[in-house]
Amino acid sequence: MPMALLLSACGGGGSGGVGPFLPPPTVTVTDRRILVAPGVSLHVRDWQSNRVDGITFVLLPGFGANAQHFNSLAPALAKRGRAVAISCRGFGRSDKPLPDATHRYDTQTLVDDVHAVLEALGIPCIVLGGHSLAGNQVTLFAGRYPQRVRGLIYLDNAFDYSKVPRSDEESPLLAEPEPTPADTASLSSMIAFFKRVNRNWSAAMEADLIDKLEVLPDGGVRWGTPVTIRTAMSEAGYAFSPDYTLVHVPGLVLTALPGDRRDMFPWLPATLDAETEQAANEAILLFNRVRPQDTARLFAALPPGSQQATFQPATHADFFIENEVALLSLIDGMGW
Incomplete structure (x- = not known):
């Protein structure tokens, strides 16, 4: 579809930015449950302002995260x-049906869910952003529903996850530690554990963690998402190969690169043995050589008008929180 028709279908090509003489917009948030399929409702956080002529952004969290x-x-x-x-099915406060012939966790189903949310909310056109593995959903949605999309935001995504080495192929010396029974004894101890194994911590990350957990009668906690769901979604996501030829709107490609091992392996102690130090340094050097090449492939696959930016030093999990001001400036510069 020609770009002019896409913009017309989306209600024009204005940027939706805040003018210098307008009062600051007020924002309120509403938590919703939206039925997207028989027996499956999703938790949706909906922030609205008094900028009724502005852009609607839809944000999809990465694997394991939630709204x-x-x-x-x-x-x-x-x-x-x-x-x-949107917290996708199986995660956060959304329903968690076990995988079977009816309840699937492949990219196509997750995109169907996003479309169902937009239909329920009566939202005709969006700028769609996805973090990490959710980049698959961004690309597929843009190709399947071009009339609903005016722009895309890729938040540190791979070009094709089916060609990315899995984390279980990394050195065991660098593996992120699992919480111990002492860590899962209470919600506060679990929060303390994750504060230790992340470089940064924020209110958003803490709220995300809380929605991942189920509090047990004895006060202990466990993961709210069953392993079978995590496995099904991970396998489907890493098997999906996106078709960028169907994308006809510009995208903003954002990449996070580590500066040192605190950015990539924040759980490692300050002092390491020689073997672990060497493994960490080699992993960072390899990542910083290969990752920009992968990002370049993604950027090259997108239509004219797309932009890209790199944040370094940064961490994959929270670069869009830590660098929010710069990121917003880039989004405003897209002219959507």
Whole structure:
């Protein structure tokens, strides 16, 4: 579809930015449950402002995360119009049906869910952003529903996850530690554990963690998402190969690169043995050589008008929180 028709279908090509003489927009958030399939309702956070002529941003969290991960970025985007963050099926406060012939966790099903949310909310056109593995959903949605998309935001995504080495192929010396029974004894001890194994910690990350957990009668906690769901979604996501030829709107490609091992392996102690130190340094050098090449492939596959930017030093999990001001400036510069 020609770009002019796409913009017309989306209600024009204005940027939705806040003018210098307008009062600051007010933003309110509503938590919703939206039925997307028989027996499956999703938790949706909906930030709305009094900028009724602005852009609606829809944000999809990366694998394992949920809508709360965008508690900082989303209200900032909502000042430009509206922002909606969706916890996909199986995660956060959304329903968690076990995988079977009816309940699937492949990229196609997750995109169907996003479309069902937009239909339920009566949202005709969006800028769609996805973090990490959710980049698959961004690309597929843009190809399947071109009339609904005016722009895309790729938040540190791979070009094709089916060609990316899995984390279980990394050195065991660098593996992120699992919480111990002492860590899962209470919600507060679990939060303390994750504060130790992350370089940064924020209210958004804490809210995301809380929505991942189930509090047990004895006060202990466990993961709320069954392993079978995590496995099904991970396998489907890493098997999906996106078709960028169907994307006809410009995208903003954002990449996070580590500066040192605190960015990539924040759980490692300050002092390491020689073998672990060497493994960490080699992993960072390899990542910083290969990752920009992968990003370049993604950027080259997108239509004219797309932009790219790299944040370094940065961490994959929270670069869009830590660098929010710069990211918002880039989004405003897209002219959507």
